[in-house]
Each structure stands twice: as structure tokens, then as C-alpha cells.
Amino acid sequence: MTRRHPTLHQLEIMTVLARHRNMTQAAKELHMSTAALSVQVKQLAAIVGAPLHEQVGKQLFLTGAGRQVELAAQDILDRLEALYEALEEDRGLERGTLKVSVVTTAKYFVPRLLGRFCKQHPGIDVSLEVDNRHGLLERLAQNLDDLYVMGSAPEDLQVVAVPFMENRLVVVAPVTHPLVGRAGLPPAALNGEPFVMREPGSGTRLAAERFFASHKVHVTVRMTLGSTEAIKQAVAGELGLAVLSAHAIGPELACGDLAVLDVVGFPLVRWWYALHPAGKRPSPIARAFLAYLEAEGAASASPVDRRPRRTG
């Protein structure tokens, strides 16, 4: 004999009734009449073969069977909700949009990561904005993008920040510079050296200035440039030294256009963070990209991974 099952509507009624413990209020929430609701509860009781509630004065109580039915109903409805979410997630991964904003220096590696990610999700549309740290913080405050990549989490905004890859800042010099090749240079060796600096608002500049201030090093700012490419050219042209991310100078080091000075305290180890406003639930595709960045970062990590804790 085939068993008769309750309808989903009856299960939903049971969860709402358990919450209100009042037929009239439950019926109101479900936009049905109290009489119709009562009929459904009676039918459900007949299906499970036990009374589901009892009325004591004006108060409605669930029986033991009623509580069991309510728990099972909640389980079934939660499971369905999870199913809808998972299906929605799959659809989002097939044809979502992803808006990412990255700080200037991150343009040296994020596009490549995005490219590989897009191969896995060919249907999605991606937009990538590049700005300095200050510009990114403004975009973040206005909630303009899905994800942001920057060199440290902002302290004055509530964000979820996931560190995913090291960002090593080094002192870069023209290969002809007299300090090139000297091991263990004290920070004071940089005193009076001309520097080509990133623009104010840059995270790289901020980190360099903090280092110089904490070691009482006084460098001369020969030139301020908003472009890392221009800074590399200026350094190669012997206009001065610069502090740059190791991510930005791979090809120039390889072909001997630039050299890295061995200054004690360098590299300054910062981390690349992917973040979003704390109150924002990232889209399925943004969550997938975040997980992808974490996996890529872990794959490229050095044996001693001093990853800071994620926040938010």
C-alpha cells in the first residue's frame, strides 16, 4: 500500500502554526482563512495518524506528534531552500558578472589570474578597474565593485578581508649604482639617496615612508610618478632608487635592466588582500573568484607561510 504524504503547503502551515501558536495569526501570515487552515491541519493530522495540537483555553499547544511533524517540516523546507540556492549558484557561475578593482601594483598579476579563472567560467563578464589605494578605498566606500585587491585591509571600514598572497617590496636601483651587489646594507646607507616615489595615496609609498620614518632614514624625493612603469624607466635612467613590489619588476631583473639592493629590513613583506564590504554578500561568481585567489595564493606560498588572519 502506498503511503499518503503531506503536501508542502501543509508542512509550511505546520511551521507557521508552531511559530504563532494561534490559528488566526498563522492563517493571516499565509493569506488564507482560518477555516481553510484548520481543514489543512486536520488533513495533516489524519495523514500522520495523530492529533497535532490541542487547545487549552485560548492557547494552542503542539502535541508531541505535532512537534515532531513541525521539526520534520522545517528540515524538508530548509533542504528545498538549500537546493534552490545551489541551483541559483550554478546559474550564477555560468553567466554572472564580476567587477574587480585592484590597486596599481596588483595589475602585474591579477589580470593573469583573472584570465585563468575566466577559462574555467567562459560565460561570465568581467570588468577590471585599476586605481591607487586611495582611489580604491573611495570605490569600496561607495560599494561600486564585487571585490577589491589591495595591499592591506583598511582600518576604518568594516570589511571581510582575505589575505591570499605575499607582496614583497624591495629597493630597486639602476645596475650601475655603487650600492648594487653589497650585502647587508644598513638602512642608513639610503640616507640622502634620491628616490623616485609613487604618488601620495599609494600603498607602496605609504609602506616605504613608514620604513624610512621608523629607521630615521632621510631620502630625497627626486620625482613622484603615478605609474610603476614610468618609475622603472626613471630608475633605469639613473634618476634615483625606488621601492617597488617584486611583482612589478620580474622582466627587468631577468634582463639586467634593474637591480635589487640588499638593505636590512627589506623586503618589506606586505600581503595582498581580496576584500568586500562586511555587510555585502558576494555573488556566487565573486565567492568563486575569492576561493580561486586563496587556492592560487596557497599554491604559490613559500614553505614558511606567515599569512595574516582573515578579518570579518
Ligand code: PGA
Ligand atoms: P599601490 O598599492 O599600488 O596603490 O601602491 C599597493 C599596496 O597597497 O601595497
